[in-house]
Amino acid sequence: MHISRNSFNSTFIFVAMDTKGILSHITRHVTLTPEEREFFTSLLIPVNVKQGDFVEQSGEVTTNFIHVNSGCLMTYFTDPSANDHVIQFSTAGWWTADLHSLTQNQSSIYSTRALADSEIFMLPKIRLEELVDRYPIFERFFRIMFQNSLVTHQQRIVQAFSFTAEQRYEYFQQKYPQLEQFVPLKYIASYLGITPEFLSKIRRKRMEK
Amino acid sequence: MHISRNSFNSTFIFVAMDTKGILSHITRHVTLTPEEREFFTSLLIPVNVKQGDFVEQSGEVTTNFIHVNSGCLMTYFTDPSANDHVIQFSTAGWWTADLHSLTQNQSSIYSTRALADSEIFMLPKIRLEELVDRYPIFERFFRIMFQNSLVTHQQRIVQAFSFTAEQRYEYFQQKYPQLEQFVPLKYIASYLGITPEFLSKIRRKRMEK
DNA sequence: GAAAGGACTTGAACTAGATTAAGAAATCAT
DNA sequence: ATGATTTCTTAATCTAGTTCAAGTCCTTTC
Numbered sequence: 001m002h003i004s005r006n007s008f009n010s011t012f013i014f015v016a017m018d019t020k021g022i023l024s025h026i027t028r029h030v031t032l033t034p035e036e037r038e039f040f041t042s043l044l045i046p047v048n049v050k051q052g053d054f055v056e057q058s059g060e061v062t063t064n065f066i067h068v069n070s071g072c073l074m075t076y077f078t079d080p081s082a083n084d085h086v087i088q089f090s091t092a093g094w095w096t097a098d099l100h101s102l103t104q105n106q107s108s109i110y111s112t113r114a115l116a117d118s119e120i121f122m123l124p125k126i127r128l129e130e131l132v133d134r135y136p137i138f139e140r141f142f143r144i145m146f147q148n149s150l151v152t153h154q155q156r157i158v159q160a161f162s163f164t165a166e167q168r169y170e171y172f173q174q175k176y177p178q179l180e181q182f183v184p185l186k187y188i189a190s191y192l193g194i195t196p197e198f199l200s201k202i203r204r205k206r207m208e209k
Numbered sequence: 210m211h212i213s214r215n216s217f218n219s220t221f222i223f224v225a226m227d228t229k230g231i232l233s234h235i236t237r238h239v240t241l242t243p244e245e246r247e248f249f250t251s252l253l254i255p256v257n258v259k260q261g262d263f264v265e266q267s268g269e270v271t272t273n274f275i276h277v278n279s280g281c282l283m284t285y286f287t288d289p290s291a292n293d294h295v296i297q298f299s300t301a302g303w304w305t306a307d308l309h310s311l312t313q314n315q316s317s318i319y320s321t322r323a324l325a326d327s328e329i330f331m332l333p334k335i336r337l338e339e340l341v342d343r344y345p346i347f348e349r350f351f352r353i354m355f356q357n358s359l360v361t362h363q364q365r366i367v368q369a370f371s372f373t374a375e376q377r378y379e380y381f382q383q384k385y386p387q388l389e390q391f392v393p394l395k396y397i398a399s400y401l402g403i404t405p406e407f408l409s410k411i412r413r414k415r416m417e418k
Numbered sequence: 419g420a421a422a423g424g425a426c427t428t429g430a431a432c433t434a435g436a437t438t439a440a441g442a443a444a445t446c447a448t
Numbered sequence: 449a450t451g452a453t454t455t456c457t458t459a460a461t462c463t464a465g466t467t468c469a470a471g472t473c474c475t476t477t478c
Contacts, residue, residue, distance in 0.1 A: 079371040087366065100360045109367075132352075136345035139352050143341075146355035151309045153362035157296065158318075160369040161402035162288045165435070185456065193370035198435055200457050374465070394426070407465055409427050425474075430467100437462070444455070 017046035017119055022067055025093050030141045039135065043127040049114040056112040062101035064122040068094050071118020072179075074187060075110050086191040089115070089179055095145065115183055165194045166202050226255035226328055231276055234302050239350045248344065252336040258323040265321040271310035273331040277303050280327020281388075283396060284319050295400040298324070298388055304354065324392055374403045375411050 019041045026032065032040070046069075049055060055073060056062055066073070073090040075098075087110065090096045101108035102125055132139045159168055169192055173180060180188065189199040228250045235241065241249070255278075258264060264282060265271055275282070282299040284307075296319065299305045310317035311334055341348045368377055378401055382389060389397065398408040 077367050077371065083371070085367065085370050087363065099356055100363070103356065103360070132349070136348060139345060139348040140341070143348050143352035143355060146352060146359055147308055147312065149359055150355055150362060151312070153359060153366065154296065154309070157362065157365055157369065158286050158294065160366065162286065162292070162294050184454095195436060196456070197437080197458085201435090204457080393424095404466060405426070406428085406467080410465090413427080419478105421477090423474105423476080425472100427472075428470085430469090432468095433464105433466070435462105435464085438460090440458085442455100442457075444453105446451100446453075448450090448452100 017048075017069060017121070019044065019121075021069055021092065022121060025067075026141055029144045030137050032137065036135050036137060040131060040138070043123060043131060045122040045124070047120050047122055049118050049120060051114055051116050053114045054111060055114060055120065056098065056108060056110065058109055058111045059107050061105055062098045062108045063125050065095060065097045065102070065125065065128060066090075066112070067121040067123065068092055068096070069119040069121060071120075072115040072183070073112050073118060073120070074115050074183075075112045076190070077110050084190060085193070086187050089176065089183065089187075089191065091176075091179070115187070160193060165192060165198060166205075168192045169199065169202055226257075226278060226330070228253065228330075230278055230301065231330060234276075235350055238353045239346050241346065245344050245346060249340060249347070252340060253330040253332055256329050256331055258327050258329060260323055260325050262323045263320060264323060264329065265307065265317060265319065267318055267320045268316050270314055271307045271317045272335075273333055274304060274306045274311070274337060275299075275321070276330040276332065277301055277305070278328040278330060280329075281324040281392070282321050282327060282329070283324050283392075284321045285399070286319050293399060294402070295396050298385065298392065298396075298400065300385075300388070324396070369402065374401060374407060375415075377401045378408065378411055 022044070023032070023037060023041070026040075044067075045064075049071075055066060056064075056075075058078060068090045070092050073094075073096060074086055075088045075090065075096055076084045076086045078084050088096060090112075096112060098108040098110045100106065101110075128138075128142075132142070159171065163171070169188075172188065172192060185199055185203075186196040189196045192199065194202075231253070232241070232246060232250070235249075253276075254273075258280075264275060265273075265284075267287060277299045279301050282303075282305060283295055284297045284299065284305055285293045285295045287293050297305060299321075305321060307317040307319045309315065310319075337347075337351075341351070368380065372380070378397075381397065381401060394408055394412075395405040398405045401408065403411075
């Protein structure tokens, strides 16, 4: 999979970064004391990535939860025939992580790359463990977050099996209207589980209507 | 969808039921004090259901988490064309719930029925809220359970888009070897996202090898 | 134990979507 | 600006999986 001309860049840029966004996403679900906020933000590692950079690479063991502060990431799976399948796009406010790799300490089958210049926070797994041990309110936050994520995942499974490609495309447009404007169509096709050629046909058919 | 000859049975049978199984599943992930065990089990509503009975029906608002103590349940989605799609089989030790209906108080799009006579525990949502408020260790338990469930859901999405029907069938046989022996093939086909006719063809092809 | 309904299979015709190959349009590097 | 690389589209051909229709076997019921 090739994005722009940028090659793999392992030199992350560390910077000061605004934590308002991430805190407001958390306090939408739980209430935090100033102490909890302070400790939480002290664990975050802010990183700037450029379009095309890898954030995680398949084959390596994942050690971080990732939160997108601005920009957009894409997580994809490369099958044995070397075909890529986009699993998720993550825009501002989203979390992403390979939970299997993270919890089982096994090498990941997913890669995550930046689709645009992005600001992200990395939260190391061991820091998260300290966090929830010390402040159980974060246990609740992640419980709620995973619970909501499960709803989305279940809907995607239902759709994969009961919707046509065209219906999945319509749903995608409704749910993520901003994404289509800057994500290359081939990645959208991959996310929908179809070829770029077939997405092209669907788009033409819909234009003609 | 029709299972055996049993008709809808809304008269659940309440009985004493062994809580060893459910407690051992929980203590695999977290350690409980005797007080926590006691309080937790006091919230559970044991129910016996017969093969074919509905446990939850689409169109109604879900109010319970469900844990299977013995037997087997099936959760399915009925699409606008009245075709059923099996989402999950739940055997002993599994939890099931429509999290969307449960958290948003909206009517469920899923139905859950017993594929065999089963013993289940129902945990009302409001009781769960009391539980996690009082004993945060259960917040952790459900966080871990949802986290693990997400891994499984993610794998199913990957497979839906990158495996052929035959590969999905092979994976299903490996992962749930006991299920094929008593679950009607048409439900397995539905779970795999194919027609019973096509599953038949796959099975024949594999027999000939 | 006959009849009836459901479960599973088989085969023929069909379709959603893949593959291959090529051209057009957009983007990027120098 | 120009050439090179990538993205998107179009069209022809092909295939995995569906639909429809019929037939067999098994289970349940009276």
